[in-house]
Structure formats: structure tokens, C-alpha cells
Amino acid sequence: MVNGSSTANVCGAMIIFQSPEGDKFEYAMKFQFQASNNEAEYEALLAGIKMCKAAGALEIEAKTDSLLVVSQVNGDFECKEASMSKYTNLIKEEIKTLKRFVLDHVPRSENHQADALSKLASSAEGDKPRIVFWEIKPVKNIDRKEVLFLSRENVWMNPIIEYKKTGRLPTDPLEAKYVKARDKWFELWDGTLYKKAFNRPLLKCISREDDLEVLKELHEGACASHIGGRELGEKALRTGYYWPTLKEDVLLYVRKCDSCQRHGNIYQKSSNYLTPVLFPLLFAKWGMDILGPFPVAAGQEKFVIIAVDYFTKWVEAEAMRGLTTNDVKGFVWKNLITRFGMPQSIVFDNGAQFETPKLREWLADQGIKAHLLQLIILRQMDKLKPSTRSYQQELKRI
Known part of the structure; x- marks a missing residue:
């Protein structure tokens, strides 16, 4: 037994299910859309048919107090309104899989229970507490957009x-x-x-x-x-x-x-292409840097001088007590010249020990070209004007 109710503000519907064994269930729906009384009756009938089918019913006997709905579904009345015609087509689609479907008209006096519950669904409060299953319906059945689900299960497999x-x-x-x-x-x-x-x-x-x-x-x-x-x-x-x-x-x-x-790090530094330094000769170009100070080891050694060959990436390192010009000259002579031959050039980091005139003169006498990393950076900054703020900041950092 189904019934719909429509008020100026809220619409609702009520369905009462009764099994052949006599078990009875009450189901109320509250609409979040405005509908006429006939549309509410159709919504209640559609919901009742779907719920009976979900419960496994193959034979359904439905009753409603709307003579219009009964006559249109049974084919006695013609559907003049487009919305009524859509509802009728939906119901006919739903009952295709049923063995038997009967829709009867009952007087309103005999449908007082469903009528009262439909008003309960469309009002703010009821007359007495009861156990009723509730559902809130957002849109009309005829306004739902048809969604075609394409199964992609194992498509590529x-x-x-x-x-x-x-x-x-x-x-x-x-x-x-x-x-x-x-x-x-x-x-x-x-x-x-x-x-x-x-x-x-x-x-x-x-x-x-x-x-x-x-x-x-x-x-x-x-x-x-x-x-x-x-x-x-x-x-x-x-x-x-x-x-x-x-x-x-x-x-x-x-x-x-x-x-x-929302919470990831925002990188504001502009991305730049890497500019690798290619040198295709073995042990002809070295890069040199200083690490430390570290905790004092045996012999008061707390610094490390490291040299890396640009081509083979071979590493030479030695721990030292101090970092004077003589210490740098000794490292170059003992670890580079005597082991791998005279290099063509050495790229030094921006340390004060590498910028002394004494070291530059000694390297020049050996025929070794000395390059400072800060000069290489300045060459890459040639595209910046000396008057720009970025140039001045970079020069100050160096």
C-alpha cells in the first residue's frame, strides 16, 4: 500500500509492505524537491516496486488511493502531461521482470494508515512515536540522468x-x-x-x-x-x-x-638547466675543496683536502692539521703531480687558502691553470646587468 503527500513546503511518501506471512514494514520518504500530489503518488509507487524486487518478490499487489495513477498505469486513462508519461514508462520498465503485478484503487478511507504516514514524512512531527524506516530523496526519478556504466574489468588483461x-x-x-x-x-x-x-x-x-x-x-x-x-x-x-x-x-x-x-612545500626557486663541465682527458682537470673542521684526530688533524678528477671521478683526499698555502702546495705535488702527472688546470673552491699570490705563482711555474669557482659563477651571470639587484646580491654572496 502506497501513498504520497504534497504540501506547500515539503513533500513525502509512505509505503507499507506486507508479506504473505503477515509481516508488516513501514517505510517513509522525504523529498528534497517540490512535487505535485500525483508526482508524489508515482514516486511512492516506484519506490515500493523497487523495494519489493530488492526483497526478492516476483508477484506484487499494490494499492493506492490515487485513481489517476491506477488508471494511467493500467491503461484506462491517457497521459496528457509529459511528467505523467515518464512516470508511467518507468513503472512499466520496472514490472517487466515480474511474473504478476496488480495495481488496485482503494478509497481514501481505507488507506488512512499510509495517508497518515505520508503526512508524517511531509511534516515536521508525527502524532505518535513508531518504528519507521526513513529515506531522504534528493531528486525525482524522471529527472535522474541516465548513467551508463562501462565495465573496464580486465580490459588490458x-x-x-x-x-x-x-x-x-x-x-x-x-x-x-x-x-x-x-x-x-x-x-x-x-x-x-x-x-x-x-x-x-x-x-x-x-x-x-x-x-x-x-x-x-x-x-x-x-x-x-x-x-x-x-x-x-x-x-x-x-x-x-x-x-x-x-x-x-x-x-x-x-x-x-x-x-x-594544501600542505606540500612550495618551491619558489626558478628551475635552471644543469651545465655539466665536460673534459675528455684523464687526470687533466681536477676540482679541489676543503672539508672541516672535524673533531681533532691523532696528530691534531681536523681538516680534509679533497681533489676529484673531472673525467674519471677519481677522488684523492688527505687529512691535515692546518690549511696554509704550503699545505695546499704539498697536497698538489704529492697526491696529484707525482701520481697522475702534471694536470692542465685545477678548479678551486672559494677558500682563502686558494687565492694567495704565492700559490698562483707556484702553479703558473708548473704550467697549471688555476680557476676559482666564483669566477665560473660570474661568467654564468654575464646575462645579468651589473646594476641589477640579483647581480649585486650574488656578488655579495660570493
């Missing part, structure tokens, strides 16, 4: 699984070539597809619907820390999952994460 099971390839030549080339990288165990890897165990292949759940759990789950895109991809592989678009999906997922966008 289906050709591979089919080839492994039956040996049949797709009809498209390019797709068939792709499947045949990648077949050796996959294994099928108990109907589940796994991908082989060079240095990992077998990775379980998952669909597009499942990978979003995996990324959500790894990125913002109970034990997650909102890691970056590349780390998230590596974590997904370590966990044992694989899908073809993993790298692109993790980067896109992190960019769309609300917490990462």
Missing part, C-alpha cells in the same frame, strides 16, 4: 589471458603483435595474471578500478605518509601490483591529492 588459455590472438594485427611480444613477460596462475620482473617477485596484474583503490591505500591510508609520485610508484611495485599505466597514474594521483596540494 583480456587479450593476454585469452591468448594464454586458448592460443587465440586479437583480430587487429597490431594488437596481436603486441600481445604475442609481451606474452613471455606474463604468467597465468589459477586464473590470475602475473607479470615477471628482473629483480622482483611476480607482480599481480590488476584492473583500472582496482589500481585506484591500491593507490588510495598506499598514498593516504592508515600507514601512509603522502609520498611523492615516483616513490608511490615504487611502493606499488614493492607491494606486488602492476598495470601498464602505473607511472602516469601515480603522478596524476599525487597531483590531485587535496592534502598534498
Whole structure:
């Protein structure tokens, strides 16, 4: 038994279910939209049919006190209004799968219980407390937009699984070539597809619907820390999952994460291209720097001089007590010249020990060109005007 109620402010509907055994359930709906009394009756009837079908009913006997609804559904009255015609079509679609459906008209005097409950749903308070199932309906059934759900389950895995099971390839030549080339990288165990890897165990292949759940759990789950895109991809592989678009999906997922966008670090420094220094000769160009002071070791040594070859990346290091010009000359002579031959040039860091005239004269006598890192930086700043603020700040920092 169903009934609808429409007031100036709020609309509602009530359905009373009664099983063949005599069990009775009451269900009330409150509409968040304005509807006429006939539309409310149709909404109640539609909801009642759907709920009976969800409970497994194959035969339904419905009763309502709306003569218009009964006559239009049974075909006695013609639907002149477009909304009534839409409701009638929806009901006919719902009852197609039923073995038997009967819709009868009852006088309002015999429908007093459903009528009272429908007014309860469309009013602020009821006359007495009772156990009633409530639902709030946001939009009309005829105003709902039809959503077509396309199942993408195993879309990318289906050709591979089919080839492994039956040996049949797709009809498209390019797709068939792709499947045949990648077949050796996959294994099928108990109907589940796994991908082989060079240095990992077998990775379980998952669909597009499942990978979003995996990324959500790894990125913002109970034990997650909102890691970056590349780390998230590596974590997904370590966990044992694989899908073809993993790298692109993790980067896109992190960019769309609300917490990462709100609380992530903002990098204000402009990005610049790296300018590598290429020198194709062995031990001909060295870079030199000083580390320390460290805790005093045996022999009062607390500094370290390091030299790195630009081509082989070979490292020479020695601990020293002090950092005088003679100490630097001794390091160059003992660790570079006597072991690897006379270098063509040495790039020094911006230390005071490397800028003394005595060291420059000694290097010039040996035929070694000395370069300071700050001069290299200044050459890269040639594009800045000396009067600009950036140039002055950089020069002051150096």
C-alpha cells in the first residue's frame, strides 16, 4: 500500500509492505524537491516496486488511493502531461521482470494508515512515536540522468589471458603483435595474471578500478605518509601490483591529492638547466675543496683536502692539521703531480687558502691553470646587468 503527500513546503511518501506471512514494514520518504500530489503518488509507487524486487518478490499487489495513477498505469486513462508519461514508462520498465503485478484503487478511507504516514514524512512531527524506516530523496526519478556504466574489468588483461588459455590472438594485427611480444613477460596462475620482473617477485596484474583503490591505500591510508609520485610508484611495485599505466597514474594521483596540494612545500626557486663541465682527458682537470673542521684526530688533524678528477671521478683526499698555502702546495705535488702527472688546470673552491699570490705563482711555474669557482659563477651571470639587484646580491654572496 502506497501513498504520497504534497504540501506547500515539503513533500513525502509512505509505503507499507506486507508479506504473505503477515509481516508488516513501514517505510517513509522525504523529498528534497517540490512535487505535485500525483508526482508524489508515482514516486511512492516506484519506490515500493523497487523495494519489493530488492526483497526478492516476483508477484506484487499494490494499492493506492490515487485513481489517476491506477488508471494511467493500467491503461484506462491517457497521459496528457509529459511528467505523467515518464512516470508511467518507468513503472512499466520496472514490472517487466515480474511474473504478476496488480495495481488496485482503494478509497481514501481505507488507506488512512499510509495517508497518515505520508503526512508524517511531509511534516515536521508525527502524532505518535513508531518504528519507521526513513529515506531522504534528493531528486525525482524522471529527472535522474541516465548513467551508463562501462565495465573496464580486465580490459588490458583480456587479450593476454585469452591468448594464454586458448592460443587465440586479437583480430587487429597490431594488437596481436603486441600481445604475442609481451606474452613471455606474463604468467597465468589459477586464473590470475602475473607479470615477471628482473629483480622482483611476480607482480599481480590488476584492473583500472582496482589500481585506484591500491593507490588510495598506499598514498593516504592508515600507514601512509603522502609520498611523492615516483616513490608511490615504487611502493606499488614493492607491494606486488602492476598495470601498464602505473607511472602516469601515480603522478596524476599525487597531483590531485587535496592534502598534498594544501600542505606540500612550495618551491619558489626558478628551475635552471644543469651545465655539466665536460673534459675528455684523464687526470687533466681536477676540482679541489676543503672539508672541516672535524673533531681533532691523532696528530691534531681536523681538516680534509679533497681533489676529484673531472673525467674519471677519481677522488684523492688527505687529512691535515692546518690549511696554509704550503699545505695546499704539498697536497698538489704529492697526491696529484707525482701520481697522475702534471694536470692542465685545477678548479678551486672559494677558500682563502686558494687565492694567495704565492700559490698562483707556484702553479703558473708548473704550467697549471688555476680557476676559482666564483669566477665560473660570474661568467654564468654575464646575462645579468651589473646594476641589477640579483647581480649585486650574488656578488655579495660570493
